Amino acid sequence: MKFISFIFTFCILFMTKHSYADPTSSWNVVKKSDGIQIETRKETGSEYHSFRASMTLETNLENIVTELKKVDQYPDWFAFTKSAFLIQQSKNEQTVLIESNFPWPYQNEYMEYHMVFLRESDGSVHLNLEGISKSNDSKQGLYPLKKAKGYIKLFPLPSETKKETKIVYLFHSEPRQKIPTWLINPMIHEMPFQTFLALRKRLSSK
Helix, strand or coil, X not given: CHHHXXXXXXXXXXXXXXXXXXXXXXXXXXXXXXXXXXEEEECCXXXXXXXXXXXXXXXXXXXXXXXXXXXXXXXHCCCCEEEEEEEEECCCEEEEEEEECCCXXXXXXXXXXXXXXXXXXXXXXXXXXXXXXXXXXXXXXXXXXXXXXXXXXXXXXXXXXXXXXXXXXXXXXXXXXXXXXXXXXXXXXXXXXXXXXXXXXXXXXX
């Protein structure tokens, strides 16, 4: 009886421990160059990895917010963006439709995003990105991403000589088409890396 009681207690503790475990794997640095760091990880319930990119820009936070609100200009700097259209916009929210470029022989896919700018008491800004599922509704022969979600966080950094802002971009998505993971996961870091390079260049020229 003591042995059975021990096994029962062990099973309860094991189940309790794992029921509160982190549902995702740890982050792995896959690229670190030009002041940009890209990490990826495997998400529970998905074959496609997510990424987290970070860098520091020599500009104030409001300049970045301004660029993020210029939706029609996303194709100029947001990597792999074919087109972007503003559906609705207010002071702290906007809904946009973005078509993303996909590698041949696959078709481009689009997603409607609800974007909310949250300003924190410490001066930081969190931009939540939520893909609005449209099932299999097609637009001009294209289909929406299966899912997409993430955020962009902006943190003003204290400096006596210049204005600096740390930007963190986290994102996870799944394509509607059956694209093999070996084609996407090893190259997923290129999207945020190219985006950050273009954003830095864009802001430095202003």
